[in-house]
Amino acid sequence: MKKLVLASLLLALSSSVTFADTIKVGVVGPFSGPAALQGKNFQAGINAWLAVNGNTIGDDTIEIVYRDLPAPDPAQSAALTQELIVSEGVQYLAGYYYTPDAMAAAPILEEGNVPMVVFNAATSAIVNASPYVVRTSFTTWQTSTPMAAVARQRGIDKVITVVSDYGPGVDSEAAFVAGFTGAGGEIVESVRMPMNTNDFSPMMQRIKDSGAEAVFAFLPAGPATLGFVQAYVENGLKDAGVTLLAPGDLTQEPDLAALGDNALGLLTTFHYAVSHDSPENSAFVEAASKAIGSASELSFPAVGAYDGMYVISKMIEATGGNQDAAAAVEAVKGLSWVSPRGPVSINPENRHLTQNIYLREVALEDGQYINKEIQTFENQGDPGWKAP
Amino acid sequence: MSDISLTSTKPVWQRTAMRDLIAVLILAAVAALGYLLFPSNLALLTRIIAVMLLVLSLDLVTGYSGVATLGHATVFGAGAYAAGIFAAKFGVTDPLLMLAIGALAGAIAGALSSLIILRGHGLSQLVLSIAVVSLAHEAANKLSAWTGGSDGLSGIAPAPLLGLFRFDLFGRTAFIMAVVLLIAVFVVLRIIVRSPFGMLCRGIKQDPIRVRAMGAPVYFTLVKMYAIAGAVAGLGGALSAIATKVVGLDSLSFTMSAEALVMLVLGGTGKLYGAMIGTLVFVWFEDRVSAINPFHWLTIVGVLLVIVVLFAPKGLTGAAETLWTRLRRQS
């Protein structure tokens, strides 16, 4: 009798496995730590996508497995990634907020037969680390380059660049300098600030002394942006007419309320604004706000995750739920769709998104500070990518 | 009491050799158990061993020699970056050679940084060590042409171990290499801490003035110990570089130094197995808790640390020893 029960139980178990597969997606991101907000946005983007599209693709059910990586830590990233592949049996890897973490995960993709969809990490070279890397975010080169054109269009001849002294800051500086000098502008000075700078007054004094008409700045989204923008206003640079130009990391939406009136009128270039006006974005913002709990916490990593889920769903469709990383990646090369951020496509050459970059101005609408899109640079590739 | 008088009839070296053998067997057994029970978490286990080497190294300077430091990641990072740079930029991809380079770089970094850190005592020593690790971190960030800066040093492709065993997805090769390395280091350290040199270090910890009065060179002895500790941590760094294939700035950070100190105090200072148990418990706990609830694990880890201080102020091994002696006295 006992044996019979056991046998039928086993049968029931095995039959359920054959009829509908569960496809696991491993997501590595900063769910705690200083960048916990960005991890929360990964989760919001994923949940929004699941809420809108359901968690089944054909016969297969998607299951998300989260792993926390609070700070850049390649050793831990490699350990988590390996554990996700080997022990959780994930068919897809996704997330990765910081570049070194993505770099550490890339070498094991081929052997694990797993594609990786990067939701954020923004260094151009990541896609070269493995042929199984696809990226649905942006690169710092991509978002910084159009700002050079903006500056020239506005008749600015002399610019000082001020960037945080680390990888993305250096990328941003290089992108702007290349674009701006290429268009006939002059860089009067390039300053790199230590990462943990908290008093920006001396920097502002230096900007003043340089005689530049505008300052191009890069700071990572988060606490430091507050002090920077405040110092810019308090030291009279805004009143003196020194334009502040920056990639959108400086004015990510959750920080805007804290920046307040000081940020009004700031010009930034970026791939996504929460206020983007399109039916796709309205649907996304509604679902993602519900997922994250408070609309004011919504930021750009959510859209990277949302589009990443779309790409993964297409990969699952193409492979019929079978684990075949090469076929999955091949299937999404050249894929194009309308994302909440606008029309996008995956460049088959480097598996990175070609997308619109928008010039935005911080504005106050209905009591909310927003990044208002005022100009579009269509179909921008990644100018920072070099074929390996 | 009775068994002590029994064993003490044997020569001292025999007794200690016997204990060493038992310790090595226990270590090997635990490693084998880890391999069998968690075959899919070998990367985590390898990482734990790399950190263990760092904490063992910290124990040498803090637990055995009384130097307070919150900057010990300096020597770990030196080993990791040296091994990584030689592999990525100069094509030195033999894993054993990379380990040797890491140990050498760690020893040099240890000796150099000790020249600064040993100038202070207590609080000022802590601050000097923080300054040293911060300088090293800044320097690695600045020299991004060599270190990859904040993007991390990638492109490390270790050759098969002994030309035979590839570093595979499951991390078996890396794990076995790590275990052998750990056991070898453990045996060597057991010998060192029992040697007259090791005893001298303990003496310095207890009373540096008296040791100086005896005519022993305090400063030079500590520099030497620092170099040995640096080599151990450097091995850990190189191991991490080989297993991960990427070296990040975190390996040279204040955070890593502080965590190492937390692990050491958690396990119990001044005992080699205390350092290893502290690391195992802390990293394992952190990994499990953050997997179960990635959103609130920091609070739980914090509360755990407070509980340890309140109820096991000598660390986990200290508490276990107290319990053990109490039980024995009762029986």
Added chain:
Amino acid sequence: MQTILSIAADALAYGMVLFIISIGLSVTMGLMKVVNLAHGAFAMIGGYIASYATQQMGLPFGVAILAAVLGTMLIAVPLERFLYRRIYGAPELTQVLMTIGITFAIIGIANFVMGPTLKTIALPAQLQGPVDLGFRTIAAHKLFAVAVGIIVAGALWFIIERTPFGVRLRASVDDAAMAGALGVKTKIVYAVSFALAVGLAALGGVVGAQLLPIEPYYALHYMVTFLVVVSVGGAGSIAGALVAALLLGAVQTTGRYLMPEYGEFFFYLAVIAIVCVFPNGLMGRSK
């Protein structure tokens, strides 16, 4: 000349903020011999309370400061009674472990209760906007920070040197057993000093929030900076902490202006140089 004055003004303001937060730590470390790594966490709690009071409850700035200081003390009193009292006189490493644990827990709770985003404190109109100094303009809240710093230094000096409580405190520090024998209730003296230190941390958190913005990882980000100031100044010395804060503020500000690329190198090299020459801090007592 104008540049030098300008740097000096920034350095003074920044140094004063460092001083206000660090002086509380100097009290706990110098007088009570506790390496309190959770000090920054108390400053952060003060900042959060002030932010909540001004933004959510619409209270005036002055009331918010008071609420922050008292509220943080209220939170700290049970911590002192049940946790810190257990580590007075314990080895430094044990203190480090305990206070790091407290810091982790406070960060986790802050993240949960207040959310991961930046919080700001609404300033009154008088403290917003620039003030003209003749050679340049400077933010009014920075001048406020300088004023608060001077008042704090003066008041502390008065309390410790001129009041009966100060006498008891100094006696307890010099020889707790002897002071106890002479009728000083050392436990109460310690509890009051701890509350005082925490209150100063909270005050610093609020006054310095414009430079060191309030977010959950505040407690870890600036821990090292505060520790460095106390150590360079000499634990337990008011004048030492003031000189150290101003000196390090000047080094950092000048470095940031002249060679921002190597700003941090200057800072830490200066720390190493000072500590090597004065192992007990600029004005610390030798042990």
